[in-house]
Amino acid sequence: MNAPVREISYSQAIQEAMAIAMEADERVILMGEDIGVYGGAFQVTGDLIDRFGPDRVMDTPISELGGAGVAVGAAVTGLRPIFEFQFSDFAALAMEQIVNQAAKMRYMLGGAVSVPLVMRFPAGSGTGAAAQHSQSLEAWLGHVPGLKVIQPATPHDVKGMLLAAVADPDPVMIFEHKLLYKMKGPVPEGHYTVPLNKAEVRREGRDVSIVATSIMVHKALEAAEVLAGEGVSAEVIDLRSIRPIDRETVVASVKKTSRLICVYEGVKTLGVGAEISAMIAESEAFDYLDAPILRLGGSETPIPYNPELEKAAVPQVPEIVDAARGLVRGVR
Amino acid sequence: MSGRARAMQVEETSNLPFIYRQYEREQLLDALRKMHLIRRFEEGAEECYMRGLIHGTMHLSIGQEASAMGICMPLVNEDQITSTHRGHGHCIAKGADVKRMFAEFFGKTTGYCAGRGGSMHIADVSTGNLGANGIVGGGLPIAVGAALTAKRLRTGKVVVCFFGDGANNEGAFHEALNMAAIWKLPVIFVCENNGYGMSTSTERSTAVANVADRAAAYSMPGVIVDGNVLSEVAEASHEAVERARRGDGPTLIECKTYRYRGHSKSDRNRYRTKDEIDDWMTNRDPIKRYEAQLLEFGIATSDELEAIRGSVQQEIDAGIEFAKVSPMPAIDGLADNVYTFEA
Incomplete structure (x- = not known):
């Protein structure tokens, strides 16, 4: 039970969680803009494409609304997508699919389906990227029943909460502050989860x-x-x-x-x-x-x-x- | 092929429209039955609405039955569809039970959505219907996602995405078609062009003459059919399904059709003429045209057609009765199924 603990960064912890989830379950796929050979705008996906190939680390066109909707449709029918927005601000382009579709589909259909979808939102200010790349919009999504909305603050938590999110049957929105990506902290090796509902x-x-x-x-x-x-x-x-x-x-x-x-x-x-x-x-x-x-x-x-x-x-x-x-x- | 109208000689059948060459008599009559079922279901729902038994609103597809049925004829139960706010026909054509649909409209626990969705979210996942959608264009990317699953997990399923002419001016339409094409996904985009997005005609809303013209921008075949001729629709669907199953990617089919009723219950029909509506109802009705062909080709007698109508009426009456006597949801179940497990 006591896995070795190392100091790794918040973004490494996310990448490690995604790799563990993909290794364990072939249904887990990554989708997002420039997450393949480029490695993601913040290099969170890094070299995962070398390990899992372009079918599971999927570059999407610059189509936030459509991409989010594809992730919703894939989740409803049997895949477990982890969808990365390049910046949380771009969620504004995809709100229809997040708010009207992903959050409500199970309820509207009387429980006939689940939407096991994870969305990752690089958020927050401090990078000099100004008004359209720096917002903290988590309260928007926090207002929507049907979603789970989390803001992990440490490398330990982001790994454990991401693994919990992938295993969760409902849509989980993860807001990741961009200034945390390089922060290091103790993170156990291997699989563990951190609850999505506990302060x-x-x-x-x-x-x-x-x-x-x-x-x-x-x-x-x-x-x-x-x-x-x-x-x-x-x-x-x-x-x-x-x-x-x-x-x-x-x-x-x-x-x-x-x-x-x-x-x-x-x-x-x-x-x-x-x-x-x-x-x-x-x-x-x-x-x-x-x-x-x-x-x-x-x-x-x-x-x-x-x-x-x-x-x-x-x-x-x-x-x-x-x-x-x-x-x-x-x-x- | 086994699926031909076997009563006929080969030389007689070779010039017949597609469905008479492709399907058995029983399948042809079942398609007619379902078209009647769609129409009578919607007329029944409308009557119930007028009598105050159903609340909210509904969008009726009366006049569009051939497009729903023709598209679904080549599909198998495992294939999936996404539907629209005008989706009752799709649901029935894909195999749903009208009992549970009426129950949903009545808001009852026995409805397909346990009374939580109503007309606008009608779905039957067991027959592959992933749901109607209250958002114009909402189902387009979702269908692409379902097709992505089919390709990744090699399930062999194809996905049909129904949408209206109104949706072809939504960004989601363009994003969805592009992704389906670049990833060669097994999805068929079916535009039911009934001429009007609510009150705005396609001439006023859309820069191209045909929605199918837009297929060229996404490197997929764009096929235009008379959406009120069952065989034409089924033939286009058949080819698109084969293409999708071969792994050759998506197709866009445009069914030119017409809705007899208004957009929804609030429509005063001020944007079109009575003559226009009458012309479609009198001269181009999809059920009348199909019945005429069945008689002409000697596939059914008028007595047999009458018997089909009678059995449909019985099913509708039983469906409404089932809905009436079904239980209402308990108020303390308000928050059921917001999440899969209680948090």
């Missing part, structure tokens, strides 16, 4: 709960370290999945700390933080709150090109530290 407490604390997604988990952990130096004990929760949301873990944490900050890169308004805040407001944890709930999210703007403006458009460590300190000390 993880990354750091325990007493004074404030910071619920974060994706890359913001790492910023929240950095902030918690700074706060610890100031005598503030922050608990950091990695939400991991936004559909479903692990209510139990978040409610338990807020009951313990009595304070909540939500940190996410997507646009603040109507985002993941709004949902977490409302969930706590409706829960038994409400009576435990000693301070208002805070949301730190992306600015109400497109992502700008200029690097300083780009950083200013999404939450950074000092803001998280300030927000937590203010909440705990009652200064806002």
Whole structure:
């Protein structure tokens, strides 16, 4: 059971998961733009075409809507496609197939079919790619019953959650922050899964709960370290999945700390933080709150090109530290 | 070949239209029966709607029966189809049971979609129908995906993708045809061109004279047939199915046809003339034309045709009765089948 653990990158972990899934099941195929000899826009697929051939590592034309639909049709009829969008922004071109078809087909047909489809979305800002290649659109898909929407934050989790997603009978949407691709971390060899519906407490604390997604988990952990130096004990929760949301873990944490900050890169308004805040407001944890709930999210703007403006458009460590300190000390 | 109208001499049959050379008498009469079943099913559904037994809306294909039936004649049960919002005919032609279709329209648990889909999502996966679709063009890439599965897993299946003239201006149409062609997939694109996308005529909506002309852009055969002549449709389908099974890739078939009813229940028919509708109903009706041929070629007598109509009516009446007495879904089952396993 105890597989050797090595340090590998987030993108290597994804590639390893895909290779394991393909090795184990001939029905698993990869589809996407330039994922073959090119290796994918972020080199996530790498050299898998050499191992599995062009029939299973399929370059699609630049046809996001059609490509997504082909993946849906293939999933319904017996394949297990893993479909890569080159950038999550391009999901806008394919929303019809994701939202109207993949998410609803099982329900509309009264349970006669399943759609075992995995879609991967390289997301987020920080690469200087500006407004059409930098968005965090996970809340769009998180709003759609029938989909499962996850945001793994570590190499360990992305491998285990991707393997769980491939085995899952329903469509799973994986949002991968592009700045995480090169991040290294301990990853066991071989097959293992991480549940698609469980948050993880990354750091325990007493004074404030910071619920974060994706890359913001790492910023929240950095902030918690700074706060610890100031005598503030922050608990950091990695939400991991936004559909479903692990209510139990978040409610338990807020009951313990009595304070909540939500940190996410997507646009603040109507985002993941709004949902977490409302969930706590409706829960038994409400009576435990000693301070208002805070949301730190992306600015109400497109992502700008200029690097300083780009950083200013999404939450950074000092803001998280300030927000937590203010909440705990009652200064806002 | 075994499938010929054996009552006839060889020299007599050689000039007959395709289906009379290709199929046994029993198959020919079964096709007629199904065309009647489609029409009476839709008339029955319309009556139930008028009487308030069915809610929502529906899109009737009355007048288009030959295209649904002709395309499905060369298919086997394992072959698959994707269908459209005007999909009742496809569903019946592929082999669905009208009992369970009526039950679905009535919103009952015994319906094909357990009352969750209704007319617009009617499906019968057991006979290869992957579902009607409420999105114009929605089924096109899905059919290509189903054909990809058939090719990868070497199942030998072919996939028929029904769509209307309206869908040929959706991006999904162009993306789907292109991918089917570059990957040489066993899929047949069937455009049922009834002249109008809702109220907008193909002349006003489409830059080419025929939807089939667009096949050239995707290097596949584009075949135009009179969609109201069963034999013409079946012959085109037969050739496309053979081509697909050989591994030679997709075909686009355009069936020129006409819908007698409006687009949906809200249609006031202000975009076409009564004369136009009457002309199609009187002079080009697909069922009348097929029956006339069956009589002309001595394949059936008028008594036999009458008996078919009678048996169809009985099946329709029994179907409606089955739907009426079937149970309603329990309210606490609202969230059933959002996911395959409860999260």
